[in-house]
Amino acid sequence: MKAVLLDQTGPIEDERLRVADVDIPEPGPGEVLLRVQACGVCRSNLHMIEGDWVANGVPGKLPIIPDHEVVGTVAKIGHAVDGLFLGDRVGVQPLWWTDGTCEFCLSAREHLCxxxxxxxxxxxxxYAEFMVASAAHVHPVPELLTAVEAAPLFCPGITAYSAVAQARIRPGDRVAVFGLGGVGHMAVQVARAFGAEVIAADRNPLHLDVARELGAVSTIDVRNVDAGEALAADKGGVDAALVFAPSDVLTQQALYGVRRGGTLVLGVSAQLPRLAFFEAKTIVESVIGNRADMRRVLKLAEMGLVRSVAEPYPLDRAVDALRALKRGELRSRAVLTP
Ligand SMILES: [Zn+2]
Ligand SMILES: [Zn+2]
Incomplete structure (x- = not known):
């Protein structure tokens, strides 16, 4: 099969990825082989490829075929698999497998397994024509979605859902979303589905356009405006802010723009300022989500409440898609179509 392999981490400009012919993998017990139809290109692919996460043990092996938001059809079924049939269309999220026995798996927090x-x-x-998935961790894809539309639900979709779910949003709340790339553009929609009025903040005019199309009531171009001041000037700030922009400055503005008693959800790492306890704000770190969250995202997509804005790329143009992502040239999500 054709696959895109990472041999060694380093800058994406240095041709770190190669397209190669490799053997089609065999599904083991509890696993299925998928014929990949679509595969979203995630910023975390870029982090892994460029070696940003080596200290965290990522990549866990080399060479490796990157990526984790995949839709494909079941092409082969390993032993001890129930409920899946050849040709079923399913999606795979970042959580490939969990042990099911640790304290986190036993408390509905398997994403921390x-x-x-x-x-x-x-x-x-x-990033390949085929991949092996753990049967217990794949999800049926709603029929009305194309594979290209569905793939980004499996990482930005679940990441956005889980972050919004932790923002304790009530209908009518005002919510600011900082950073409107793959995850942020989904978070705008999920927050609206929770009944919030959404304000979108970004430095990329393309992304602000997408946010307006998706129903943000107002946008803040952070190149010209201090978003914290702007949010605080209206009713003392928003009920919740979600940060997906990897920027300490924007994170600090987001915190400032949350009203007293409100919630800041971090989907990126950030340096926080000195915290003023007397405003009783809640700060939450959020990372992907569990399988129940994934099912809820797919339900929202099936109901037409969440959709991805995706641009298809052929598999052998993976590097072009990653470079466009790095340069901020994508409207939202590039999706490879092997
Ligand atoms: Zn991702
Ligand atoms: Zn576990």
Whole structure:
């Protein structure tokens, strides 16, 4: 099969990825082989490829086939698999496998599993014509979605859902979303589905356009405006802010723009300022989500409440898609179509 392999981490400009012919993998017990139809290109692919996460043990092996938001059809079924049939169309999210027995798996927080395997980071992912998935961790894809539309639900979709769910939003709340790339553009829609009025903040005019199309009531171009001041000037700030922009300055503005008693959800790492306890704000770190979250995202997509804005690329143009992502040239999500 054709696959895109990472041999060694380094700058994406240095041709770190190569397209190669490799053997089609065999599904083991509890696993299925998928014929990949679509595979979203995630910023975390870029982090892994460029070596940003080597200290965190990512990539977990080399060479590796990257990526973790994959839609494909079941092409072969391993032993001890129930409920899946040849030709079923399913999606794979970053959580490739969890042990099911640790304290986190037993408390509905399997995304924190001590022994988890991450698709495209510790096991081969979706930049290929075929990939192996753990049968217990795949999800049926709603029929009305194309594979290209559906693939981004499996990482930005679940990441956005889980972050919004932790923002304690009530209908009518005002919510600011900072950073409107792959995850942020989904978060705008999920927050609206929760009944919030959404304000979108970004430095990329393309992304602000997408946010307006998706129903943001107003936008803040952070190149010209201090978003914290702007939010605080209206009713003392928003009820919740979600940050997906990797920027300490924007994170600090987001915190300032949250009203007293409100919630800041971080989907990126950030340096926080000195915290003023007397405003009783809640700060939450959020990372992907569990399988129940994934099912809820797919339900929202099936109901037409969440859609991805995706641009298809052929598999052998993976590097072009990653470079466009790095340069901020994508409207939202590039999706490879092997
Ligand atoms: Zn991702
Ligand atoms: Zn576990």
């Amino acid at each position: 001590w022994n988890k395997q991450i698709t495209g980071e510790t096991v081969d992912g979706g």
